[in-house]
Protein backbone atom coordinates (compact mmCIF):
# COMPACT_ATOMS: atom_id res chain seq x y z
CA UNK A 1 0.00 0.00 0.00
CA UNK A 2 1.19 3.49 -0.71
CA UNK A 3 1.77 5.82 2.19
CA UNK A 4 -1.44 7.50 3.28
CA UNK A 5 -1.52 11.21 3.89
CA UNK A 6 -4.16 11.81 6.53
CA UNK A 7 -4.17 15.58 6.17
CA UNK A 8 -4.67 15.45 2.40
CA UNK A 9 -7.41 12.83 2.79
CA UNK A 10 -9.18 14.94 5.38
CA UNK A 11 -8.97 18.03 3.18
CA UNK A 12 -10.40 16.11 0.24
CA UNK A 13 -13.20 14.70 2.42
CA UNK A 14 -14.12 18.24 3.55
CA UNK A 15 -14.06 19.45 -0.02
CA UNK A 16 -16.37 16.63 -1.15
CA UNK A 17 -18.75 17.39 1.71
CA UNK A 18 -18.75 21.07 0.83
CA UNK A 19 -19.44 20.26 -2.84
CA UNK A 20 -22.31 17.95 -1.90
CA UNK A 21 -23.91 20.43 0.51
CA UNK A 22 -23.39 23.23 -2.00
CA UNK A 23 -25.10 21.26 -4.78
CA UNK A 24 -27.94 20.38 -2.40
CA UNK A 25 -28.37 24.02 -1.36
CA UNK A 26 -28.32 25.11 -5.00
CA UNK A 27 -30.90 22.54 -6.09
CA UNK A 28 -33.27 23.27 -3.20
CA UNK A 29 -33.13 27.05 -3.79
CA UNK A 30 -33.79 26.61 -7.53
CA UNK A 31 -36.63 24.17 -6.81
CA UNK A 32 -35.03 21.25 -8.66
CA UNK A 33 -35.85 18.70 -6.00
CA UNK A 34 -39.57 19.44 -5.80
CA UNK A 35 -40.93 17.71 -8.89
CA UNK A 36 -44.61 16.97 -8.24
CA UNK A 37 -45.69 13.40 -7.74
CA UNK A 38 -49.30 12.66 -8.49
CA UNK A 39 -49.44 8.97 -9.24
CA UNK A 40 -52.88 7.82 -8.00
CA UNK A 41 -51.66 4.31 -7.16
CA UNK A 42 -48.89 5.77 -5.10
CA UNK A 43 -51.39 8.03 -3.37
CA UNK A 44 -53.57 5.05 -2.54
CA UNK A 45 -50.57 3.21 -1.16
CA UNK A 46 -49.15 5.81 1.17
CA UNK A 47 -52.26 7.86 1.92
CA UNK A 48 -53.32 11.19 0.55
CA UNK A 49 -51.33 13.35 2.92
CA UNK A 50 -48.09 11.59 2.17
CA UNK A 51 -48.71 11.64 -1.56
CA UNK A 52 -49.13 15.36 -1.62
CA UNK A 53 -46.06 15.39 0.61
CA UNK A 54 -44.17 14.83 -2.58
CA UNK A 55 -44.99 18.42 -3.30
CA UNK A 56 -43.62 19.85 -0.09
CA UNK A 57 -40.20 21.16 -0.96
CA UNK A 58 -37.20 19.09 0.09
CA UNK A 59 -35.55 20.99 2.94
CA UNK A 60 -32.39 22.91 2.24
CA UNK A 61 -29.20 22.06 4.11
CA UNK A 62 -29.69 25.13 6.28
CA UNK A 63 -33.16 24.00 7.34
CA UNK A 64 -31.86 20.51 8.08
CA UNK A 65 -28.91 21.91 10.03
CA UNK A 66 -31.29 24.00 12.11
CA UNK A 67 -33.43 20.94 12.79
CA UNK A 68 -30.40 18.86 13.74
CA UNK A 69 -29.36 21.60 16.12
CA UNK A 70 -32.80 21.61 17.73
CA UNK A 71 -32.70 17.83 18.18
CA UNK A 72 -29.21 17.83 19.56
CA UNK A 73 -29.80 20.62 22.05
CA UNK A 74 -33.03 19.04 23.30
CA UNK A 75 -32.83 15.29 22.70
CA UNK A 76 -34.84 14.01 25.66
CA UNK A 77 -38.15 15.90 25.69
CA UNK A 78 -41.45 14.09 26.12
CA UNK A 79 -44.59 15.78 24.79
CA UNK A 80 -46.98 12.88 24.72
CA UNK A 81 -46.48 9.32 23.50
CA UNK A 82 -46.11 10.25 19.85
CA UNK A 83 -43.80 13.20 20.39
CA UNK A 84 -40.64 12.27 22.23
CA UNK A 85 -37.10 13.55 21.75
CA UNK A 86 -34.85 11.85 19.25
CA UNK A 87 -32.45 10.91 22.06
CA UNK A 88 -35.22 8.96 23.76
CA UNK A 89 -36.09 7.18 20.54
CA UNK A 90 -32.45 6.30 19.89
CA UNK A 91 -32.15 5.06 23.47
CA UNK A 92 -35.14 2.74 22.95
CA UNK A 93 -33.59 1.35 19.78
CA UNK A 94 -30.17 0.96 21.37
CA UNK A 95 -31.63 -0.77 24.39
CA UNK A 96 -33.46 -3.26 22.16
CA UNK A 97 -30.38 -3.89 20.05
CA UNK A 98 -28.19 -4.39 23.09
CA UNK A 99 -30.75 -6.68 24.75
CA UNK A 100 -31.20 -8.84 21.66
CA UNK A 101 -27.49 -8.83 20.90
CA UNK A 102 -26.50 -9.76 24.46
CA UNK A 103 -28.99 -12.62 24.56
CA UNK A 104 -27.72 -13.82 21.19
CA UNK A 105 -24.11 -13.66 22.39
CA UNK A 106 -24.97 -15.56 25.56
CA UNK A 107 -26.43 -18.35 23.47
CA UNK A 108 -24.22 -18.25 20.37
CA UNK A 109 -20.78 -18.18 21.96
CA UNK A 110 -21.14 -21.20 24.27
CA UNK A 111 -23.08 -23.12 21.63
CA UNK A 112 -20.58 -22.16 18.94
CA UNK A 113 -17.83 -23.42 21.26
CA UNK A 114 -19.51 -26.81 21.53
CA UNK A 115 -20.17 -26.99 17.81
CA UNK A 116 -16.59 -26.03 17.04
CA UNK A 117 -15.21 -28.68 19.39
CA UNK A 118 -17.47 -31.51 18.28
CA UNK A 119 -17.62 -32.48 14.61
CA UNK A 120 -20.64 -34.65 15.51
CA UNK A 121 -22.61 -31.71 16.86
CA UNK A 122 -21.45 -29.59 13.94
CA UNK A 123 -22.76 -32.13 11.46
CA UNK A 124 -26.05 -32.45 13.33
CA UNK A 125 -26.76 -28.74 13.69
CA UNK A 126 -25.32 -27.48 10.43
CA UNK A 127 -28.42 -28.26 8.28
CA UNK A 128 -30.62 -26.27 10.68
CA UNK A 129 -28.22 -23.37 10.74
CA UNK A 130 -27.95 -23.33 6.96
CA UNK A 131 -31.74 -23.19 6.57
CA UNK A 132 -32.42 -20.69 9.35
CA UNK A 133 -29.59 -18.32 8.61
CA UNK A 134 -30.76 -16.88 5.27
CA UNK A 135 -34.26 -16.10 6.59
CA UNK A 136 -34.84 -12.37 6.80
CA UNK A 137 -35.21 -11.59 10.48
CA UNK A 138 -38.35 -9.58 9.74
CA UNK A 139 -40.05 -12.71 8.47
CA UNK A 140 -40.06 -13.90 12.08
CA UNK A 141 -41.95 -10.81 13.20
CA UNK A 142 -45.53 -12.12 12.76
CA UNK A 143 -44.67 -15.34 14.57
CA UNK A 144 -42.98 -13.35 17.31
CA UNK A 145 -45.96 -11.02 17.67
CA UNK A 146 -48.30 -14.00 17.72
CA UNK A 147 -46.42 -15.96 20.39
CA UNK A 148 -44.93 -13.16 22.49
CA UNK A 149 -47.85 -10.69 22.17
CA UNK A 150 -45.60 -7.74 22.97
CA UNK A 151 -44.26 -5.51 20.24
CA UNK A 152 -41.17 -4.42 22.15
CA UNK A 153 -40.15 -7.94 23.14
CA UNK A 154 -40.88 -9.06 19.59
CA UNK A 155 -38.38 -6.61 18.17
CA UNK A 156 -35.82 -7.78 20.72
CA UNK A 157 -36.49 -11.31 19.51
CA UNK A 158 -35.98 -10.24 15.92
CA UNK A 159 -32.66 -8.65 16.86
CA UNK A 160 -31.73 -11.82 18.70
CA UNK A 161 -32.51 -13.96 15.66
CA UNK A 162 -30.56 -11.83 13.24
CA UNK A 163 -27.47 -11.44 15.39
CA UNK A 164 -27.19 -15.02 16.56
CA UNK A 165 -25.96 -16.52 13.26
CA UNK A 166 -22.75 -14.61 12.59
CA UNK A 167 -21.64 -15.09 16.19
CA UNK A 168 -22.54 -18.77 16.17
CA UNK A 169 -20.80 -19.52 12.90
CA UNK A 170 -17.73 -17.44 13.65
CA UNK A 171 -17.32 -18.93 17.10
CA UNK A 172 -17.67 -22.45 15.74
CA UNK A 173 -15.21 -21.71 12.94
CA UNK A 174 -12.72 -20.01 15.26
CA UNK A 175 -12.84 -22.87 17.74
CA UNK A 176 -12.64 -25.57 15.08
CA UNK A 177 -9.60 -24.01 13.43
CA UNK A 178 -7.45 -23.48 16.52
CA UNK A 179 -3.96 -24.63 15.55
CA UNK A 180 -3.39 -28.27 16.41
CA UNK A 181 0.03 -27.50 17.85
CA UNK A 182 -1.44 -25.14 20.47
CA UNK A 183 -3.84 -27.85 21.55
CA UNK A 184 -0.90 -30.25 21.67
CA UNK A 185 0.92 -27.84 23.97
CA UNK A 186 -2.07 -27.89 26.30
CA UNK A 187 -2.17 -31.68 26.13
CA UNK A 188 1.50 -32.15 26.95
CA UNK A 189 1.01 -29.78 29.89
CA UNK A 190 -1.89 -31.97 31.05
CA UNK A 191 -4.31 -29.03 31.06
CA UNK A 192 -7.87 -29.87 32.09
CA UNK A 193 -10.62 -29.45 29.50
CA UNK A 194 -11.76 -26.26 31.21
CA UNK A 195 -8.28 -24.78 31.36
CA UNK A 196 -7.69 -25.65 27.70
CA UNK A 197 -10.99 -24.03 26.76
CA UNK A 198 -10.34 -20.78 28.62
CA UNK A 199 -6.58 -20.47 28.33
CA UNK A 200 -5.93 -21.80 24.85
CA UNK A 201 -9.04 -22.12 22.70
CA UNK A 202 -10.77 -18.93 23.81
CA UNK A 203 -7.78 -16.61 23.29
CA UNK A 204 -6.93 -18.37 20.03
CA UNK A 205 -10.49 -18.00 18.68
CA UNK A 206 -11.17 -14.58 20.23
CA UNK A 207 -10.36 -12.50 17.12
CA UNK A 208 -12.70 -14.64 14.98
CA UNK A 209 -15.42 -14.49 17.64
CA UNK A 210 -15.07 -10.72 17.91
CA UNK A 211 -15.36 -10.41 14.14
CA UNK A 212 -18.62 -12.34 14.34
CA UNK A 213 -19.86 -10.00 17.06
CA UNK A 214 -18.95 -7.02 14.94
CA UNK A 215 -20.91 -8.36 11.98
CA UNK A 216 -23.82 -9.13 14.30
CA UNK A 217 -24.07 -5.69 15.83
CA UNK A 218 -23.97 -4.16 12.34
CA UNK A 219 -26.85 -6.33 11.16
CA UNK A 220 -28.78 -5.75 14.38
CA UNK A 221 -28.54 -1.99 13.93
CA UNK A 222 -29.76 -2.32 10.35
CA UNK A 223 -32.67 -4.50 11.34
CA UNK A 224 -33.90 -2.54 14.35
CA UNK A 225 -34.95 0.41 12.17
CA UNK A 226 -37.05 -1.83 9.94
CA UNK A 227 -38.47 -3.75 12.89
CA UNK A 228 -39.56 -0.58 14.66
CA UNK A 229 -41.15 0.78 11.50
CA UNK A 230 -43.17 -2.43 11.42
CA UNK A 231 -44.31 -2.64 15.04
CA UNK A 232 -44.41 1.08 15.85
CA UNK A 233 -44.65 2.60 19.31
CA UNK A 234 -41.15 3.77 20.12
CA UNK A 235 -37.66 3.71 18.72
CA UNK A 236 -35.79 5.47 15.96
CA UNK A 237 -37.42 3.37 13.24
CA UNK A 238 -40.82 4.38 14.48
CA UNK A 239 -39.60 8.00 14.67
CA UNK A 240 -38.62 7.96 11.00
CA UNK A 241 -41.96 6.47 9.97
CA UNK A 242 -43.85 8.93 12.16
CA UNK A 243 -42.00 11.91 10.67
CA UNK A 244 -42.80 10.57 7.20
CA UNK A 245 -46.47 10.64 8.15
CA UNK A 246 -45.91 14.17 9.50
CA UNK A 247 -44.15 15.08 6.25
CA UNK A 248 -41.21 16.32 8.25
CA UNK A 249 -38.36 15.58 5.88
CA UNK A 250 -35.85 17.55 7.92
CA UNK A 251 -36.54 15.26 10.89
CA UNK A 252 -36.08 12.21 8.68
CA UNK A 253 -32.73 13.46 7.41
CA UNK A 254 -31.67 14.17 10.98
CA UNK A 255 -32.66 10.65 12.03
CA UNK A 256 -30.83 9.12 9.05
CA UNK A 257 -27.65 10.96 9.95
CA UNK A 258 -27.89 9.94 13.60
CA UNK A 259 -28.58 6.31 12.68
CA UNK A 260 -25.41 6.39 10.61
CA UNK A 261 -23.34 7.96 13.35
CA UNK A 262 -24.52 5.56 16.03
CA UNK A 263 -24.01 2.58 13.76
CA UNK A 264 -20.47 3.76 13.18
CA UNK A 265 -19.86 4.19 16.91
CA UNK A 266 -21.15 0.68 17.65
CA UNK A 267 -18.92 -0.72 14.93
CA UNK A 268 -15.88 1.17 16.20
CA UNK A 269 -16.42 -0.06 19.75
CA UNK A 270 -16.42 -3.64 18.52
CA UNK A 271 -13.44 -2.91 16.27
CA UNK A 272 -11.54 -1.66 19.30
CA UNK A 273 -12.44 -4.79 21.24
CA UNK A 274 -11.30 -6.90 18.29
CA UNK A 275 -7.97 -5.13 18.26
CA UNK A 276 -7.62 -5.72 21.99
CA UNK A 277 -7.81 -9.50 21.57
CA UNK A 278 -5.90 -9.70 18.29
CA UNK A 279 -2.54 -11.41 18.17
CA UNK A 280 0.14 -11.72 15.57
CA UNK A 281 1.32 -15.20 14.68
CA UNK B 282 14.76 -59.39 29.75
CA UNK B 283 15.52 -56.11 31.48
CA UNK B 284 13.50 -53.22 30.16
CA UNK B 285 15.16 -49.88 29.49
CA UNK B 286 13.67 -46.74 31.07
CA UNK B 287 11.77 -45.95 27.88
CA UNK B 288 10.93 -49.06 25.95
CA UNK B 289 9.40 -48.90 22.50
CA UNK B 290 7.95 -52.32 21.84
CA UNK B 291 6.89 -53.18 18.33
CA UNK B 292 4.97 -50.02 17.53
CA UNK B 293 3.32 -49.51 14.14
CA UNK B 294 1.47 -46.55 12.67
CA UNK B 295 -0.82 -46.65 9.64
CA UNK B 296 -2.70 -43.81 8.05
CA UNK B 297 -5.80 -44.39 5.95
CA UNK B 298 -5.07 -43.97 2.25
CA UNK B 299 -6.48 -40.88 0.60
CA UNK B 300 -9.37 -41.38 -1.84
CA UNK B 301 -9.51 -45.16 -1.79
CA UNK B 302 -5.77 -45.83 -1.81
CA UNK B 303 -4.63 -48.67 0.48
CA UNK B 304 -3.66 -47.59 3.99
CA UNK B 305 -0.12 -46.29 4.27
CA UNK B 306 2.13 -47.96 6.81
CA UNK B 307 4.58 -45.35 8.01
CA UNK B 308 6.47 -47.91 10.09
CA UNK B 309 5.74 -51.25 11.69
CA UNK B 310 7.38 -53.48 14.32
CA UNK B 311 9.69 -50.81 15.65
CA UNK B 312 11.76 -51.65 18.74
CA UNK B 313 14.19 -49.52 20.65
CA UNK B 314 14.91 -48.34 24.15
CA UNK B 315 16.27 -45.29 25.92
CA UNK B 316 18.22 -45.72 29.14
CA UNK B 317 17.67 -43.33 32.02
CA UNK B 318 19.86 -40.25 31.55
CA UNK B 319 20.73 -41.24 28.00
CA UNK B 320 20.67 -38.88 25.03
CA UNK B 321 19.27 -40.65 21.98
CA UNK B 322 19.16 -39.12 18.51
CA UNK B 323 17.08 -40.28 15.59
CA UNK B 324 18.31 -39.53 12.08
CA UNK B 325 16.44 -40.22 8.88
CA UNK B 326 15.29 -38.59 5.71
CA UNK B 327 12.18 -36.48 5.48
CA UNK B 328 8.92 -38.39 5.60
CA UNK B 329 10.26 -41.55 7.20
CA UNK B 330 8.01 -41.04 10.21
CA UNK B 331 10.29 -39.39 12.76
CA UNK B 332 7.71 -36.88 13.97
CA UNK B 333 5.15 -39.67 14.17
CA UNK B 334 7.46 -41.64 16.47
CA UNK B 335 8.04 -38.61 18.66
CA UNK B 336 4.32 -37.88 18.87
CA UNK B 337 3.69 -41.45 19.98
CA UNK B 338 6.41 -41.15 22.63
CA UNK B 339 4.83 -37.88 23.75
CA UNK B 340 1.39 -39.49 23.90
CA UNK B 341 0.00 -37.04 21.36
CA UNK B 342 -0.53 -39.81 18.81
CA UNK B 343 -1.33 -43.49 19.33
CA UNK B 344 0.39 -46.54 17.94
CA UNK B 345 -1.78 -48.89 15.90
CA UNK B 346 0.20 -51.86 17.21
CA UNK B 347 2.66 -52.29 20.03
CA UNK B 348 3.24 -50.12 23.04
CA UNK B 349 5.58 -47.63 24.64
CA UNK B 350 6.51 -48.47 28.21
CA UNK B 351 8.04 -45.77 30.40
CA UNK B 352 9.41 -46.74 33.83
CA UNK B 353 7.51 -50.00 33.67
CA UNK B 354 4.14 -48.52 32.73
CA UNK B 355 2.54 -48.37 29.34
CA UNK B 356 1.79 -44.79 28.36
CA UNK B 357 -1.71 -43.84 27.30
CA UNK B 358 -1.49 -40.12 26.70
CA UNK B 359 0.61 -37.01 27.21
CA UNK B 360 2.24 -36.37 30.53
CA UNK B 361 4.03 -33.53 32.28
CA UNK B 362 6.91 -35.96 32.75
CA UNK B 363 7.49 -36.02 28.99
CA UNK B 364 8.08 -32.48 27.79
CA UNK B 365 8.14 -31.68 24.09
CA UNK B 366 10.16 -29.06 22.25
CA UNK B 367 8.22 -28.68 19.04
CA UNK B 368 9.75 -28.29 15.59
CA UNK B 369 7.69 -25.13 15.04
CA UNK B 370 8.21 -23.96 18.67
CA UNK B 371 4.39 -23.79 19.09
CA UNK B 372 4.41 -20.80 21.40
CA UNK B 373 1.04 -19.29 22.26
CA UNK B 374 1.16 -16.01 20.30
CA UNK B 375 -1.15 -14.06 22.60
CA UNK B 376 1.15 -14.58 25.59
CA UNK B 377 4.51 -12.95 26.19
CA UNK B 378 7.65 -15.05 26.41
CA UNK B 379 7.28 -15.00 30.16
CA UNK B 380 3.55 -15.76 29.88
CA UNK B 381 4.30 -18.86 27.83
CA UNK B 382 6.73 -20.12 30.44
CA UNK B 383 4.36 -19.21 33.27
CA UNK B 384 1.63 -21.24 31.57
CA UNK B 385 3.87 -24.31 31.81
CA UNK B 386 4.97 -23.56 35.39
CA UNK B 387 1.35 -23.23 36.51
CA UNK B 388 0.49 -26.51 34.83
CA UNK B 389 3.09 -28.31 36.94
CA UNK B 390 2.39 -26.35 40.13
CA UNK B 391 -1.26 -25.26 40.18
CA UNK B 392 -0.99 -24.46 43.89
CA UNK B 393 1.87 -21.99 43.55
CA UNK B 394 1.31 -18.32 44.35
CA UNK B 395 1.76 -15.62 41.76
CA UNK B 396 5.12 -14.70 43.28
CA UNK B 397 6.38 -18.28 43.20
CA UNK B 398 5.41 -18.64 39.54
CA UNK B 399 7.06 -15.32 38.65
CA UNK B 400 10.19 -16.35 40.51
CA UNK B 401 10.40 -19.67 38.67
CA UNK B 402 9.82 -17.95 35.32
CA UNK B 403 12.59 -15.50 36.03
CA UNK B 404 14.97 -18.36 36.73
CA UNK B 405 14.19 -20.13 33.45
CA UNK B 406 14.31 -16.92 31.46
CA UNK B 407 17.73 -16.14 32.87
CA UNK B 408 18.92 -19.66 32.18
CA UNK B 409 18.12 -19.42 28.47
CA UNK B 410 19.37 -15.83 28.29
CA UNK B 411 16.09 -14.09 27.51
CA UNK B 412 15.94 -11.53 30.31
CA UNK B 413 15.74 -8.58 27.93
CA UNK B 414 12.88 -10.07 25.91
CA UNK B 415 10.70 -11.55 28.66
CA UNK B 416 7.79 -9.19 28.01
CA UNK B 417 7.80 -9.58 24.23
CA UNK B 418 5.23 -11.55 22.29
CA UNK B 419 6.50 -14.45 20.13
CA UNK B 420 5.87 -12.46 16.94
CA UNK B 421 8.42 -9.91 18.15
CA UNK B 422 11.11 -12.52 18.82
CA UNK B 423 13.70 -13.91 16.44
CA UNK B 424 13.66 -17.60 15.55
CA UNK B 425 16.44 -18.39 17.99
CA UNK B 426 14.73 -16.51 20.81
CA UNK B 427 11.43 -18.30 20.13
CA UNK B 428 13.18 -21.64 20.31
CA UNK B 429 14.80 -20.53 23.59
CA UNK B 430 11.35 -19.83 25.00
CA UNK B 431 10.28 -23.27 23.77
CA UNK B 432 13.23 -24.85 25.57
CA UNK B 433 12.52 -22.93 28.77
CA UNK B 434 8.85 -23.87 28.60
CA UNK B 435 9.70 -27.55 28.19
CA UNK B 436 12.21 -27.51 31.04
CA UNK B 437 9.96 -25.45 33.32
CA UNK B 438 7.73 -28.43 34.05
CA UNK B 439 10.75 -30.36 35.40
CA UNK B 440 10.18 -33.33 33.10
CA UNK B 441 11.91 -36.69 33.33
CA UNK B 442 12.11 -37.04 29.57
CA UNK B 443 12.75 -34.33 27.01
CA UNK B 444 11.45 -34.97 23.50
CA UNK B 445 12.80 -32.69 20.76
CA UNK B 446 11.63 -32.56 17.16
CA UNK B 447 14.34 -30.92 15.07
CA UNK B 448 14.45 -28.09 17.58
CA UNK B 449 17.22 -26.18 15.84
CA UNK B 450 16.61 -26.90 12.17
CA UNK B 451 15.17 -23.46 11.44
CA UNK B 452 18.08 -21.56 12.97
CA UNK B 453 21.27 -20.12 11.56
CA UNK B 454 24.48 -22.01 12.24
CA UNK B 455 25.74 -19.69 14.97
CA UNK B 456 22.52 -19.66 17.00
CA UNK B 457 22.16 -23.38 16.50
CA UNK B 458 25.63 -23.98 17.90
CA UNK B 459 24.96 -21.88 20.98
CA UNK B 460 21.63 -23.54 21.68
CA UNK B 461 23.07 -27.02 21.13
CA UNK B 462 25.65 -26.36 23.78
CA UNK B 463 23.05 -24.95 26.15
CA UNK B 464 20.85 -27.99 25.73
CA UNK B 465 23.86 -30.25 26.10
CA UNK B 466 24.77 -28.56 29.38
CA UNK B 467 21.24 -28.45 30.79
CA UNK B 468 20.54 -32.08 29.92
CA UNK B 469 23.79 -33.17 31.52
CA UNK B 470 23.23 -31.04 34.64
CA UNK B 471 19.65 -32.14 35.19
CA UNK B 472 20.36 -35.76 34.18
CA UNK B 473 17.41 -35.71 31.79
CA UNK B 474 16.60 -38.55 29.47
CA UNK B 475 16.53 -37.01 26.01
CA UNK B 476 15.23 -38.04 22.62
CA UNK B 477 15.99 -35.79 19.69
CA UNK B 478 15.09 -35.91 16.02
CA UNK B 479 17.57 -34.24 13.75
CA UNK B 480 18.75 -33.94 10.20
CA UNK B 481 22.08 -32.57 11.28
CA UNK B 482 24.83 -35.18 11.54
CA UNK B 483 27.18 -32.95 13.55
CA UNK B 484 24.42 -32.14 15.99
CA UNK B 485 23.77 -35.83 16.55
CA UNK B 486 27.46 -36.57 17.08
CA UNK B 487 27.82 -33.68 19.51
CA UNK B 488 24.80 -34.51 21.64
CA UNK B 489 23.93 -38.16 21.38
CA UNK B 490 25.06 -41.20 23.33
CA UNK B 491 23.45 -43.39 20.69
CA UNK B 492 22.08 -42.59 17.26
CA UNK B 493 19.27 -44.47 15.54
CA UNK B 494 19.51 -44.55 11.75
CA UNK B 495 16.20 -44.90 9.95
CA UNK B 496 15.67 -46.09 6.41
CA UNK B 497 13.42 -44.18 4.05
CA UNK B 498 9.67 -44.61 4.29
CA UNK B 499 7.14 -45.97 3.78
CA UNK B 500 7.55 -48.89 6.18
CA UNK B 501 10.67 -47.28 7.55
CA UNK B 502 12.92 -49.37 9.77
CA UNK B 503 15.70 -48.71 12.21
CA UNK B 504 18.61 -50.07 10.27
CA UNK B 505 21.37 -49.55 12.77
CA UNK B 506 22.10 -48.21 16.23
CA UNK B 507 25.31 -46.24 16.39
CA UNK B 508 27.03 -46.05 19.75
CA UNK B 509 28.81 -42.76 20.06
CA UNK B 510 32.02 -43.61 21.86
CA UNK B 511 33.53 -40.12 21.59
CA UNK B 512 34.42 -39.05 25.14
CA UNK B 513 32.42 -36.38 26.98
CA UNK B 514 32.44 -33.49 27.59
CA UNK B 515 32.34 -32.68 23.89
CA UNK B 516 32.27 -29.16 22.52
CA UNK B 517 31.64 -27.90 19.04
CA UNK B 518 35.16 -26.50 18.91
CA UNK B 519 37.20 -29.60 19.59
CA UNK B 520 34.91 -32.49 18.73
CA UNK B 521 36.41 -32.88 15.27
CA UNK B 522 39.87 -33.40 16.77
CA UNK B 523 38.74 -36.48 18.67
CA UNK B 524 40.07 -39.73 17.21
CA UNK B 525 37.36 -41.58 15.32
CA UNK B 526 35.24 -38.48 14.72
CA UNK B 527 35.58 -38.57 10.93
CA UNK B 528 34.92 -42.29 10.68
CA UNK B 529 31.78 -41.82 12.74
CA UNK B 530 30.66 -38.88 10.68
CA UNK B 531 31.38 -40.60 7.37
CA UNK B 532 29.52 -43.68 8.48
CA UNK B 533 26.35 -41.64 9.12
CA UNK B 534 26.69 -39.56 5.98
CA UNK B 535 27.20 -42.71 3.90
CA UNK B 536 24.08 -44.13 5.42
CA UNK B 537 22.04 -41.02 4.63
CA UNK B 538 23.31 -40.71 1.08
CA UNK B 539 23.17 -44.31 0.03
CA UNK B 540 22.19 -47.08 2.42
CA UNK B 541 19.03 -45.41 3.77
CA UNK B 542 17.53 -45.76 0.32
CA UNK B 543 19.04 -49.14 -0.56
CA UNK B 544 18.07 -50.77 2.74
CA UNK B 545 14.50 -49.47 2.52
CA UNK B 546 13.62 -52.31 0.17
CA UNK B 547 15.59 -55.19 1.64
CA UNK B 548 17.29 -55.40 5.01
CA UNK B 549 20.29 -57.75 5.27
CA UNK B 550 19.42 -61.27 6.51
CA UNK B 551 21.20 -60.88 9.85
CA UNK B 552 19.05 -57.84 10.75
CA UNK B 553 16.06 -58.30 13.03
CA UNK B 554 13.64 -55.64 14.16
CA UNK B 555 13.85 -56.62 17.84
CA UNK B 556 17.63 -56.64 18.03
CA UNK B 557 18.94 -53.98 15.70
CA UNK B 558 22.73 -54.33 15.26
CA UNK B 559 24.87 -51.85 17.14
CA UNK B 560 27.96 -50.37 15.50
CA UNK B 561 30.81 -48.33 16.98
CA UNK B 562 32.56 -46.64 14.04
CA UNK B 563 34.48 -44.21 16.26
CA UNK B 564 35.77 -46.87 18.66
CA UNK B 565 36.88 -49.18 15.86
CA UNK B 566 38.68 -46.31 14.20
CA UNK B 567 40.24 -45.14 17.46
CA UNK B 568 41.71 -48.57 18.20
CA UNK B 569 43.04 -48.74 14.66
CA UNK B 570 44.60 -45.28 15.00
CA UNK B 571 46.16 -46.32 18.28
CA UNK B 572 47.53 -49.51 16.77
CA UNK B 573 48.92 -47.64 13.79
CA UNK B 574 50.61 -44.95 15.84
CA UNK B 575 52.04 -47.65 18.12
CA UNK B 576 53.35 -49.49 15.07
CA UNK B 577 54.75 -46.52 13.15
CA UNK B 578 57.97 -45.78 15.20
CA UNK B 579 59.22 -49.26 14.36
CA UNK B 580 58.75 -48.65 10.68
CA UNK B 581 62.08 -47.91 8.94
CA UNK B 582 62.46 -44.29 7.87
Ligand SMILES: Nc1ncnc2c1ncn2[C@@H]1O[C@H](COP(=O)(O)OP(=O)(O)OP(=O)(O)O)[C@@H](O)[C@H]1O
Pocket residue numbers: 296297307326327328329330331332333334498
Ligand atom coordinates in the same frame (compact mmCIF):
# COMPACT_ATOMS: atom_id res chain seq x y z
N1 LIG C 1 -2.20 -37.19 10.34
C1 LIG C 1 -1.70 -37.82 9.26
N2 LIG C 1 -2.52 -38.32 8.31
C2 LIG C 1 -2.04 -38.99 7.24
N3 LIG C 1 -0.74 -39.17 7.00
C3 LIG C 1 0.14 -38.69 7.90
C4 LIG C 1 -0.29 -37.99 9.07
N4 LIG C 1 0.81 -37.64 9.78
C5 LIG C 1 1.87 -38.08 9.08
N5 LIG C 1 1.47 -38.72 7.95
C6 LIG C 1 2.35 -39.36 6.96
O1 LIG C 1 3.31 -40.11 7.65
C7 LIG C 1 4.57 -39.98 7.03
C8 LIG C 1 5.61 -39.59 8.05
O2 LIG C 1 5.35 -38.29 8.52
P1 LIG C 1 6.27 -37.60 9.62
O3 LIG C 1 5.73 -36.26 9.86
O4 LIG C 1 6.39 -38.50 10.79
O5 LIG C 1 7.66 -37.50 8.84
P2 LIG C 1 9.06 -36.96 9.35
O6 LIG C 1 10.01 -38.09 9.29
O7 LIG C 1 8.91 -36.27 10.67
O8 LIG C 1 9.44 -35.92 8.22
P3 LIG C 1 10.21 -34.53 8.36
O9 LIG C 1 11.65 -34.85 8.50
O10 LIG C 1 9.92 -33.86 7.05
O11 LIG C 1 9.65 -33.80 9.52
C9 LIG C 1 4.41 -38.98 5.91
O12 LIG C 1 4.37 -39.67 4.68
C10 LIG C 1 3.09 -38.33 6.17
O13 LIG C 1 2.43 -38.06 4.97
Ligand SMILES: [Mg+2]
Pocket residue numbers: 331332333368446
Ligand atom coordinates in the same frame (compact mmCIF):
# COMPACT_ATOMS: atom_id res chain seq x y z
MG1 LIG D 1 9.00 -34.13 11.29
